[in-house]
Amino acid sequence: MKAAVLRAVNQPMAIEEVTLDDPGPGQLLVKTAASGVCHSDLHFIEGLWPSPLPVVLGHEAAGVVEQVGPGVTHAGPGDHVVLLFVPFCGSCRYCNTGRPYLCGRGRTGGQTLHIGEQAVAPFASISSFAEYMMVPEGGVVKIKKEVPLDKAALVGCGVMTGVGAAINTAKVQPGASCAVIGAGGVGLNVIQGCALAGAERIIAIDIHANKLEMAREFGATHVIDASNEDAVAKVQELTNGGADYAFEVIGLPEAITQAFDMVRRGGEAIVVGMAPIGSEVTISAPAFMAEKVLRGCVYGSSRPRYDMPRLLDLYMAGKLKLDELVSRTYPLEGINEAFAAMKNGEVARSVIVF
Ligand SMILES: [Zn+2]
Ligand SMILES: [Zn+2]
DSSP states (O other), rough: OOEEEEEEESSSOOOOOOOOOOTTTTEEEEEEEEEEOOOOHHHHHHTSOOOOOOOOOOOOEEEEEEEEEETTTOOOOOOEEEEEESOOSSSSTTTTTTTTOOSSSOOOOOOOEEEEEEEEGGGTTTSSSSSEOOOOOEEEEOOOOOOOOHHHHHHHHHHHHHHHIIIISOOTTTTEEEEEEOSSSSHHHHHHHHHHHTTTEEEEEEOHHHHHHHHHHOOOSSEEETTTHHHHHHHHHTTTTTTEEEEEEEOOOOHHHHHHHHHHEEEEEOOOSOOOTOOOOOOGGGGGTTTOOEOOOGGGGOOOOHHHHHHHHHHHTTTTTOGEEEEEEEEEEGGGHHHHHHHHHHEEEEEEOO
């Protein structure tokens, strides 16, 4: 099968012939229908997060089950599935306390992907920039067949991460004020999550005018162009002293500090962005005397087999925007072009369609 292979950081990926083993116990072979192009993949391309090389990236995907290994019960051949980049084991303390997104034991599967002579583990248990994927059963969510797979793929990372940050992690309350730093693919979903939760004021902050325009479409009531305005002062002004919630959705230490500074006494800053390995954040220690909270967030605190079908039902009911997120689609051969467009801030989301 064909896959986009990254052999060195900061180099273009090449379309190469690679192979997968047959599914072993607890594994599924899934034919890739679509894979979103996510900013987190770029961190690995640029070496900000380490990965063994060569690697087939891609972690926001949906497809059709082709074959299952012994013991698999959740889905069978022909079923439509969304893939999880944090597969869950179902039996650890996190899985049993409603926090499967923190499970570290679901990544079984071993080295099933052969790139040239080398056997490697699938990236994020998925490796979706390939025609087929080998995934563990705990990394699969069965979905209704009427949901278009190119839209379902987005729920596998960006939509779940963003909407989940608002409704699961922060538990935004009706009437709340929210500030969202970064209106890219995930930030737009934080914005629509805040809108779904009934926030009264949603302030989008970015430095790209095209993204601020999209932010309004996704539910922002106010926008701040941080290239020519002081975002912290402006949020404080618009919210009478500070937002109830501020979301950092870029992955920049300075922006995390800003998010913390723009919430009111007792308010909460939620870090959604993926900051580079080794980076550190400076925040005001006395601010804790005002009961301010700085909270981490991963995968939208999702319970995937509950949350993902629920989000897709909202989409089918016309209450969650997915079509509007997709700026461009590319064939697998267009992968390097898709990453270049994302890096230039031209797109909300690009999707590789197989
Ligand atoms: Zn992602
Ligand atoms: Zn677990």
